[in-house]
Amino acid sequence: MTTGDIQVPSKDLRHAGTLVLGVGNSLCGDDSVGPCLIEILAKRSLPPGTRVEDAGLPGWGLPSSLEGWSSVFLVDAVDIGLPAGSWRRFRLEDVKLWLQDENFSLHQADLACGLALAQALDRLPEHLYIYGVQPAQTNPGEPLSPQVSACLPGLADQIILDLGKKQYDTKANPHC
Amino acid sequence: MTKRIDVHHVTRVEGHGNIYVEITDGKLKECRLDIVETPRFFEAMLRGRPYIEASHITSRICGICATGHATASLRATERALGVELTKQTQLLRKLTFHGEILDSHVLHVYMLVAPDFLGVGSVIPLATSHPEVVLRALRMKKLAGDICAVVAGRHTHPIAMTVGGFTHFPTTSELMALRQRLVDSREDCEATVELASQLPWPQFERDTEYISLHKPDEYAFIDGDIISSDGPQLQAERYQEVTNEFLVPHSSAKHTKFQRTSYMVGALARFNNNFAQLHPRAKETAAKLGLRPKVTNPFLNTAAQVVEIVHCVEDAILVIDKLLSLNVEPEMPAPVTLKECSGVGVCEVPRGMLIHHYWINAEGTLTGANCIIPTNQNLANLEADMKALVVTILDKPVEAIQHNLEMLVRAYDPCISCSVHVLKIEPRSTL
Numbered sequence: 001m002t003t004g005d006i007q008v009p010s011k012d013l014r015h016a017g018t019l020v021l022g023v024g025n026s027l028c029g030d031d032s033v034g035p036c037l038i039e040i041l042a043k044r045s046l047p048p049g050t051r052v053e054d055a056g057l058p059g060w061g062l063p064s065s066l067e068g069w070s071s072v073f074l075v076d077a078v079d080i081g082l083p084a085g086s087w088r089r090f091r092l093e094d095v096k097l098w099l100q101d102e103n104f105s106l107h108q109a110d111l112a113c114g115l116a117l118a119q120a121l122d123r124l125p126e127h128l129y130i131y132g133v134q135p136a137q138t139n140p141g142e143p144l145s146p147q148v149s150a151c152l153p154g155l156a157d158q159i160i161l162d163l164g165k166k167q168y169d170t171k172a173n174p175h176c
Numbered sequence: 177m178t179k180r181i182d183v184h185h186v187t188r189v190e191g192h193g194n195i196y197v198e199i200t201d202g203k204l205k206e207c208r209l210d211i212v213e214t215p216r217f218f219e220a221m222l223r224g225r226p227y228i229e230a231s232h233i234t235s236r237i238c239g240i241c242a243t244g245h246a247t248a249s250l251r252a253t254e255r256a257l258g259v260e261l262t263k264q265t266q267l268l269r270k271l272t273f274h275g276e277i278l279d280s281h282v283l284h285v286y287m288l289v290a291p292d293f294l295g296v297g298s299v300i301p302l303a304t305s306h307p308e309v310v311l312r313a314l315r316m317k318k319l320a321g322d323i324c325a326v327v328a329g330r331h332t333h334p335i336a337m338t339v340g341g342f343t344h345f346p347t348t349s350e351l352m353a354l355r356q357r358l359v360d361s362r363e364d365c366e367a368t369v370e371l372a373s374q375l376p377w378p379q380f381e382r383d384t385e386y387i388s389l390h391k392p393d394e395y396a397f398i399d400g401d402i403i404s405s406d407g408p409q410l411q412a413e414r415y416q417e418v419t420n421e422f423l424v425p426h427s428s429a430k431h432t433k434f435q436r437t438s439y440m441v442g443a444l445a446r447f448n449n450n451f452a453q454l455h456p457r458a459k460e461t462a463a464k465l466g467l468r469p470k471v472t473n474p475f476l477n478t479a480a481q482v483v484e485i486v487h488c489v490e491d492a493i494l495v496i497d498k499l500l501s502l503n504v505e506p507e508m509p510a511p512v513t514l515k516e517c518s519g520v521g522v523c524e525v526p527r528g529m530l531i532h533h534y535w536i537n538a539e540g541t542l543t544g545a546n547c548i549i550p551t552n553q554n555l556a557n558l559e560a561d562m563k564a565l566v567v568t569i570l571d572k573p574v575e576a577i578q579h580n581l582e583m584l585v586r587a588y589d590p591c592i593s594c595s596v597h598v599l600k601i602e603p604r605s606t607l
Contacts, residue, residue, distance in 0.1 A: 060287070060299070064318045113300070120303035121311060 017049035018071040018163060019125075023111055025057055029142035030084070030135030033152070034075040036144060037131075040156045047163050062114025063123040071127040073159060076111055077148075078132030085147030087133040087155055089162075092124065129162070131155065177201065179574050195562075195581060202570055207563045209555060209585075211427035222545040227253050227536050228339055234532065234547065235333045238591065240283070242333045243276040243324060244525030245532075245547075247398055252532040253339050256519025259510045264502055265341045266398075268327050271495045272334060273397050273523070274488040275323030280526035281443070281481040281488075282320065284589045285368065286313035289478045292583055293375045309371065312364050316485075319357050323492065326350050340509030348500065355496045358489055365486050369461050372482040378583060382564045383472045384557055385436045386445035387418060389524050395446070395453040395487060398523045403449050405470060406435050412522040415531050419548055424556075431556040432548075438556035441528025442589065443480035444471060455494075458487035474561050475587045481526075514540045527551060527589055551590040558588050 020041060022034030035054045042052055058065055066072055080088055097112040097119075109117075118124050133155065136145035179199040198206040218237055222230055231249040235242040247269060254261065261269075287299045290309060296302045303310040321331040326346045328334030336344035346354075389400035390409060402418050403409045410417060421430040433439065447454075447462070448469045454462070461483045462468070467476065518535045528550030535544035565584055569577055 060283075060314070061317065061321065064314050116300050117303055117310070120300050121307050121314075 017051060017069060018047075018073065019066075019069040020050065020052040020073045020075065020159065020163070021055045021058075021065060022053070023055050023058065023074060023076040025138075027140055029137045029139045030133070030145050030148045031077045031138040032144055033077050033133045033135065033148050036149075037075050037152055037156060037159075040152055041159065044156065044160060046160065050163055058111075058114055059109035060114060060117060062111070063118040063121055066118050066125055066128075067123050069125045071129075072125045073129050073131060073162070074111070075131045075133070075155075075159070077135040077138060078130070080132055080134050082134045083147070084134050084136035084145055085151040087131060087151060089129055089131050089158075092119070092128050092130065095130075131159065178205075179577070195585070197562075197566060197577065197581070199566070199570055199577075204563065204567050204570065207559070207566050208426050209559045209562060211429040211555065219545040219547055222534070222542045225542050227257070227534070227540050227542060230534065230542060230545075231337065231339070232333075232335075237547070237549070238525075239332055240280050240591075241276065241525040241527070241530070243272050243328065243337075244523055244530055246334050246337050247273060248521040248523045248525075248530045248532040248547075249534075250337060250339055251399060251521030251523065252519045252534045253521070253536070254510075254519070255521060256517040256534055256536050257339075257512050257515070258517075259340045259512060261510060262341065262507060264499070264504060264507060265510075267495050267499050267502070268342055268346075268504075269337065269398060271492055271499070272324055272327045272337070274492040274495070275320045275327070277397065277526050278485060278488050278492075279317055279320035279324070280589075281485050282313055282316045282368075284526075284586075285372070285478055285481055285485070286310070286316075288586055288589070290371070290375075292586070312367055316361060316364050316368075319354075319361055322357075323354055326354060338509055340512060341507060342509070345504055345506050346499075348504065351496050351499055351504065355493060355500075358493050358496070361489055365489055368482055368485060369464055372479055373465055377473065377479065378475045378580065379473070380475060380561075380565055380568070380584075381472045382474070382561055383470075384560070385434055385439040386448045386470070387434060387439045387441050387529060387553070388445045388449045389522055389529055390449055391453065393453070395450050395455070395491070396524060400522065402522070402529070404434060404439070405445070405448055408435075412520050412531070415520060415522070415533070415548070419531070419553065421548070421552075427555060429552045429555060432553045433556060438560050439553065440474070440557045441550045441553045442477055443484050443526070443528075444474065444477040445528060446524060447471065447480040447483060454483065455487045455490040457490050458483050461486045474558075474584065477587050477589065481589070512540075514538055518544075525550060527591070528553060554588050554590060558585065558590070 022038035024031040024034035026032040026035045038052050038054045055065055092115060097116050133148060133151060136147050194210040196206060196208045196210060218234060221233060230253055231246040234249045235246040237245045291298055291302050294302060294306055296305055299310060325331045329336035329344050336342050386405035388403060389396040390403035391400040401409050401411055402415060418434045419432045420434060421432050424431050448471060451469045465479050467479055516538045521532045523530055530550060531548040533546040534542055537543050561584055562581055565580060566577060569580055
């Protein structure tokens with residue numbers, strides 16, 4: 001899915017641009033928050049050089065998706081221990097990636113595994129921000145919860161605001 | 177003294193399995209691969225569904241062999257209904273199929289098997305110790321995924337493939353771009369062959385019956401007769417004479433056997449049975465890896481996959497050339513005339529021969545289905561290999577026996593392989 005002023009970014013544009021990547025399973029309740037947000041952003045006016053993409057479950061393909069972009073905004077459901085629908089923006093260096101060693105599976109690599117692989121390969125973008133939304137439930141077959149649904153417009157506004165900034169300062173943002 | 181290796185929940189895409197080995201006083205008492213997962217009932221899900229939905233439902237059987245299941249499903253439906261495919265459709269399906277085989281084989285060779293030989297536990301430490309290896313794998317996987325996306329609409333679970341044809345068509349420029357990337361990937365293929373040629377493959381031989389599809393004029397991936405390395409060649413409709421599914425107490429997945437007590441399917445079986453139909457560059461690869469049919473070391477199934485990686489890249493280039501000369505244009509799917517019928521669709525997915533058999537009524541509704549996947553067909557043979565291998569290493573420590581068994585299971589590349597890679601075992605020794 002593409003919006004902004006580009007369809008398929010050229011190699012040069014990719015290096016200069018910003019990618020907003022929605023991650024999650026559209027069939028599993030609030031895990032669909034990433035794809036849902038991409039759907040909203042795709043209908044909005046975005047700064048030039050921005051691409052939005054529903055990455056679904058990128059797994060081990062995440063390093064390839066990140067490669068070449070100077071800035072990437074990732075949106076996903078994250079258990080941050082707050083009321084459902086709350087969201088926080090953070091950088092990778094602000095958190096510890098929990099790799100599920102017991103179930104480490106090449107069929108089921110989660111976002112943490114994909115990020116860890118990108119990190120190990122030195123393929124992370126210069127600026128990487130993760131917008132984590134607290135889910136109410138991530139059950140298969142369930143729709144988006146009312147709480148997460150309600151947070152989407154505000155989150156979309158914030159991401160568009162952040163996309164327009166030239167400087168990123170996570171400490172200046174109350175949601176960080 | 178008793179040595180036990182008791183591995184619980186070796187997960188696989190369609191199930192869970194356990195490895196159990198018991199050695200008492202230096203003799204093998206028990207060696208089993210228990211499959212304990214609940215059946216998934218896909219065949220039951222198909223009953224009552226319109227024929228047009230079958231390929232989309234069954235592609236969900238596997239996230240890696242999604243194109244394979246969709247193709248076998250479409251061929252079963254098309255053969256039942258007597259649908260004839262155009263040359264363009266056949267070539268587009270073949271190209272997508274090559275993409276999926278490449279994707280799966282690269283995953284297995286680089287991310288499941290290579291860590292064993294390169295002394296790391298998984299792909300993440302491998303990315304630190306050998307980043308160029310992982311980057312190459314990701315590059316090749318990206319190309320494979322893009323082939324599927326360009327031709328069939330998306331990387332996994334093809335949306336553009338339908339009964340009688342396609343609903344979306346790649347442009348000339350897209351095909352030319354893929355062709356160039358395939359040509360460029362020859363360098364990665366050569367590096368893959370180089371890597372495989374340096375791996376210290378375990379020495380273990382056990383002759384068995386090798387079963388695959390066969391076509392006289394091409395390396396069979398879609399359609400063809402069923403052939404055995406022991407001789408007979410049968411039409412696909414006679415698959416039940418080959419598979420002879422049977423139940424064993426320790427497995428919720430059925431075992432199969434044909435003329436021996438078990439048989440093997442997959443890249444090694446294809447290599448052994450269809451060597452003559454490989455692309456010349458793939459034959460050169462086999463020579464570099466020291467492979468000549470018939471290869472009876474199951475660990476070399478992975479090496480046979482490397483041969484197929486080269487074959488698929490080269491054949492995909494040839495297929496694109498044919499598509500470019502045809503000048504791909506949108507065409508309506510072949511027309512269907514409903515009737516009460518049944519049909520068998522066969523193809524060679526990465527892990528071996530896949531069979532879909534459908535029964536369709538005059539309204540176009542499925543009244544019955546039978547799907548036989550390669551992992552099931554390999555279970556009895558894998559178990560036989562495990563037993564034969566263990567007796568050669570009875571004197572080794574439990575950890576070494578376990579490691580060898582894990583490598584053997586991985587060599588078959590079953591859907592359980594990814595979890596076998598990180599087995600947590602609880603070795604127990606009692607007097």
